[in-house]
Amino acid sequence: MTGPTRGVRRARAGRVLVRAGAGVAVASLGLTLDNLRRLRAPDPGATATPEPLAVLLPVRDEVDAVASCLVAVRAAADRWPGPVRVLVLDDGSTDGTRAVLDRLAATDPRLEVLAGEPTPPGWLGKPWACHQLARAAGAGSDAGTGLPDGVLVFVDADVRLAPHALVATVALLRATGLDLVCPYPRQEVGGVGERLVQPLLQWSWMSTLPLGLAETSPRPSLAAANGQLLVVDARAYARAGGHEAVRGDVLEDIGLLRAVKRSGGRGVVAEGSAVATCRMYDGWPEVRAGYRKSLWAAFGSPAGAGAVTALFALAYVVPPVAALGGSRAGLVGYAAGVASRALVARRTGGRVADALAHPVSVVAFGALTADSVVARRRGVLRWKGRPVEVPA
Structure with a gap:
């Protein structure tokens, strides 16, 4: 295989990856919009029937x-x-x-x-x-x-x-x-x-x-x-x-x-x-410690954690990186991820402008997940002085 042919194939595979990630981000935005329509919320003006x-x-x-x-x-x-x-x-x-x-x-x-x-x-x-x-x-x-x-x-x-x-x-x-x-x-x-x-x-x-x-x-x-x-x-x-x-x-x-x-x-x-x-937490050390104790269990297994982290990276990191190089599909994917995050922030009282840093958030999430999985394998997970896993 010649060098130029290898390069063309890599570029084509990269474009496919970017489009796949953008497609996942757009689909997730669609689900976010549907969930916003269905989302239940307590009514501050409601009344309740007396009961214990x-x-x-x-x-x-x-x-x-x-x-x-x-x-x-x-x-x-x-x-x-x-x-x-x-x-x-x-x-x-x-x-x-x-x-x-x-x-x-x-x-x-x-x-x-x-x-x-x-x-x-x-x-x-x-x-x-x-x-x-x-x-x-x-x-x-x-x-x-x-x-x-x-x-x-x-x-x-x-x-x-x-x-x-x-x-x-x-x-x-x-x-x-x-x-x-x-x-x-x-x-x-x-x-x-x-x-x-x-x-x-x-x-x-x-x-x-x-x-x-x-x-x-x-x-x-x-x-x-x-x-x-x-x-x-x-x-x-x-x-x-x-x-x-x-x-x-x-x-x-x-x-x-x-x-x-x-x-x-x-x-x-x-x-x-x-x-x-x-x-929940005050500062990055508390954030890290808090997520370290639980993220390993959030996805069922280390393989599950790896799969979710990879999917998030595909949808919310790959497209914006490609957008920096001029990819239109990457820009669409980045915009979809930011829109999903911003809509949720607006509904839940969060900071809408922080959605612009969504790719960085996903990278931080991946790092925290890896840290949690590694700490669990090493048997060093503790919270408030106690182990967070029942001994086998």
Whole structure:
């Protein structure tokens, strides 16, 4: 084979690759537009029928966040028309979190503070903490019938609920006939690292998951959830086996939705920027550590992680690189990726202008995924002082 012929074939293969990537980006933009039309969101002006409600917070070393979280929770609980309990489980905190909780409980009889039990074999920390909370609320597979007809609301300590959050979200759950709803909080970001990575949370499921099908299909692959704010019918939770069914899952929120689906229920992620905000991480070191603990499990296997990373690179990195060289197909692909990201940002309260850096965000995502997979293989994954994988 002559040199010029080899070069022509490489150029042709490169053009095919660019067009394929641009095609994927355009198709993803189409799905984003369809999902924006179908996307459910709690109505801030909705009203809810009185029923038992339990707000459950698992906390571990959250001394800087838990007080403001609970202030917001109590304001939302004030608007709930029925009986409400707020249960907080201190999961072995060593930073003064328990003292803050005891001080707050002394001023509000609705706030119940629980001391977490040691994590038993076969369980990860957060599923075990959530299981204890649900059991204390009278729900779950082994808790009897203390809360047979009510609703469980799981909230992370870095979430800030709006005053209407509980009423609006439970109203959505009941009006749709769903068993589980995860209103995705508006993600607050600070530095460059957060601005690059955090917007991918909402964009990823908005651009890849057909929400209409995900809401009705029992397929495990059609599930997206967010444990930052997770609202579930108590009976459906018990039928699914509660957090005991996902006791070894790093991504216990997605696992719980899949368990609900397996037991005949329905659930979906929703747009929750009007009912909650969340500042997950503060700075790049926290971003890296947070994603390192979980990205290895997000795609089922290292091969799955590699396949998703490669597909994202094909759709959102290859076309813009080609566009720099004058490729029209590459420019179309870049524009489609930016448009998809910008539309999601506008709907979810994000920074629309940051969508211009979408290719850089995807590269950062690929690096974080690789870092997570490598760390898991080396057995060094830990979060807040504990391993994040159940020993084999």
